[in-house]
Amino acid sequence: MTAEPRVRSLDDPEILVHSPAAIIDAVPPYPPRTEREAEFYTLADGEMFINLGPQHPSTHGVLRVVLKLDGERVVDLDPVLGYLHRGVEKICENGDWHHAISNCDPLEYIASMFSEAMPVLVAEKLLDLDVPRRAEYIRVLAWELNRISSHALFIGWLALDLGGLTPILYGFIERDEIVEMLAALTGQKLLFNYLRIGGVNGDLNHEFLSRLGDWMGHAAKRIEDQMRLMNENEIFVGRTRGLGVLTRETALRTCVTGPPLRATGVPYDVRRAHPYSVYPELEFDIPTRTEGDSYARYLLHLEEIRQSIHIIDQVLHQMPDGPVMAKLPRLLRVPPGRAWVAFESPRGQYGAYGISDGTDQPFRLRIHDPSYFTLQAVGELVPGHLVADTMAIMASLDPIMGGIDK
Amino acid sequence: MEVTRTGTPGATAVAEAADAAVATPIVVPNTQWLPADPSAYGGGRPPTITHLAELELQEKGDNGRWGALDIIPTKADYLLDYLRLNSLWPLLSGLACCAMEMMSAATSINDMDRFNMFPFRASPRQADVLIVAGTLTTKMAGPLIRLWEQMPEPKWCVAMGDCTCSGGRYKRSYATVQGIDRVMPVDVYVPGCPPRPEGLIYGMMKLQQLILERRGQWNDRRVGPSVPAGV
Numbered sequence: 179m180t181a182e183p184r185v186r187s188l189d190d191p192e193i194l195v196h197s198p199a200a201i202i203d204a205v206p207p208y209p210p211r212t213e214r215e216a217e218f219y220t221l222a223d224g225e226m227f228i229n230l231g232p233q234h235p236s237t238h239g240v241l242r243v244v245l246k247l248d249g250e251r252v253v254d255l256d257p258v259l260g261y262l263h264r265g266v267e268k269i270c271e272n273g274d275w276h277h278a279i280s281n282c283d284p285l286e287y288i289a290s291m292f293s294e295a296m297p298v299l300v301a302e303k304l305l306d307l308d309v310p311r312r313a314e315y316i317r318v319l320a321w322e323l324n325r326i327s328s329h330a331l332f333i334g335w336l337a338l339d340l341g342g343l344t345p346i347l348y349g350f351i352e353r354d355e356i357v358e359m360l361a362a363l364t365g366q367k368l369l370f371n372y373l374r375i376g377g378v379n380g381d382l383n384h385e386f387l388s389r390l391g392d393w394m395g396h397a398a399k400r401i402e403d404q405m406r407l408m409n410e411n412e413i414f415v416g417r418t419r420g421l422g423v424l425t426r427e428t429a430l431r432t433c434v435t436g437p438p439l440r441a442t443g444v445p446y447d448v449r450r451a452h453p454y455s456v457y458p459e460l461e462f463d464i465p466t467r468t469e470g471d472s473y474a475r476y477l478l479h480l481e482e483i484r485q486s487i488h489i490i491d492q493v494l495h496q497m498p499d500g501p502v503m504a505k506l507p508r509l510l511r512v513p514p515g516r517a518w519v520a521f522e523s524p525r526g527q528y529g530a531y532g533i534s535d536g537t538d539q540p541f542r543l544r545i546h547d548p549s550y551f552t553l554q555a556v557g558e559l560v561p562g563h564l565v566a567d568t569m570a571i572m573a574s575l576d577p578i579m580g581g582i583d584k
Numbered sequence: 585m586e587v588t589r590t591g592t593p594g595a596t597a598v599a600e601a602a603d604a605a606v607a608t609p610i611v612v613p614n615t616q617w618l619p620a621d622p623s624a625y626g627g628g629r630p631p632t633i634t635h636l637a638e639l640e641l642q643e644k645g646d647n648g649r650w651g652a653l654d655i656i657p658t659k660a661d662y663l664l665d666y667l668r669l670n671s672l673w674p675l676l677s678g679l680a681c682c683a684m685e686m687m688s689a690a691t692s693i694n695d696m697d698r699f700n701m702f703p704f705r706a707s708p709r710q711a712d713v714l715i716v717a718g719t720l721t722t723k724m725a726g727p728l729i730r731l732w733e734q735m736p737e738p739k740w741c742v743a744m745g746d747c748t749c750s751g752g753r754y755k756r757s758y759a760t761v762q763g764i765d766r767v768m769p770v771d772v773y774v775p776g777c778p779p780r781p782e783g784l785i786y787g788m789m790k791l792q793q794l795i796l797e798r799r800g801q802w803n804d805r806r807v808g809p810s811v812p813a814g815v
Contacts, residue, residue, distance in 0.1 A: 260723050264719050268758065287681035
């Protein structure tokens, strides 16, 4: 068999014909399939469509939103998902349980320490495993650090989508310090692959602890700087206060969890409602606010960073000695059964529903991502607002496309 | 014009002013001609000292540097490439995880701006470099090709991360493009899952080097997997 060079030029007309670039239009090229589609894609007098995305700096990834506009006011919108669908759930079924940890890593790529916990917690529940206490404390430490880095980015992005460049620079300083610290612990800066079924990959090391000590010294001051920078900023307050008000009923109906739900006054936090790991032994508050608007969500994130620092402080004081891994066979056969686990990620309740058939591979791993449900609320919040406020509202809900599209 | 061998090349003869009150134009005779006789001036042999700038530096020391740079003998292509590589404007198109590291490279701690590659543009019409940061899925491939086609020439493409270089951890996924070189030409591959910001900056510096060395040869790049069939 002769090897044919499979080299094609961009000038080749064939590649242009087959590329779907020609059909990315606001209106889909097929006739409407549902009543909702037929209603949405019919324009009234004076209305127009605008395609927001999939490449748009404010959609936080590759979300496409078709906006129906009347002048500058959004009448209706239709989110189009799937631009980042990588088939993670299917890939997880093809590897064993240990592979699933690293395959789930890039789902929530801002807080990977949470998405990689899904197969770990499911397998531990099915195995009915006792995780060493030191490993649990290390997990909580890593989770809370990652939560802070994620919230720091949230604040920066919210301001960036409103047109302010400065806060994202501060947010990334905070985030880079924390992920460098976690890189010293885990060896990876973004996709940590640190949690293991039955413990964690390695014990705390000197470099991590010295970086953590440095950071703890100025963590509280950073928040005060942040508050001084943005809390009273007239433009920021004017563009977030009273905008995108999520009511308590809408939030509960659309299954919104996490900070957007707590900003409506519902004190639901999985760490407190359905305690897991060593959270019952730690003392922390569930901050809530009642306004439910973008500004309330921003303030809530600041308060959650404070609580996370408080948790880290307690973890460092209560950390017991001991092993960091349970004794497990190298070939891990998880007993057959079904398990649902839920835990609190920076964006809300992360859930996983795993089915094992007794082999070393997961039969099914269903991923329940909070961003997906948060995105449902966008359809309720945005209509009636201006186009420019669409960004502010979507940024304040903080969806991450990696978890939504899986 | 009459050319004689006795005339001193380069010397200028300034006409005298007739009246101080009436400004007469200064007449500078043209001495920058080519000799009609090819054997004139030593038969066109290069002078002993070819680097006039260095000669000037020898005499003037440090102050001579700026004077020496008044005239740079060059070609337009060289000059344009030099300007292009020193203001690489990337397109702000983060697809997935690597976008975090791309933004980290652009912000305070790893400041890409130091190496002349900062202003991330949101519009493809203002961008020079497409940094494909993150997994390219089959659904996103069409819009990404369209972005690439919307960018004005000359343009360059950096594949950031294992997913875009070869498929990486999604090599066997049903939904991803196994390396973006199947759909668009790639200049620099930055492997890693994800590469550190320093890695991206190194890749962009390699791109600058590439632009300088290619000398306008950017338009004959090909699309296709970089491995032969059957591998």
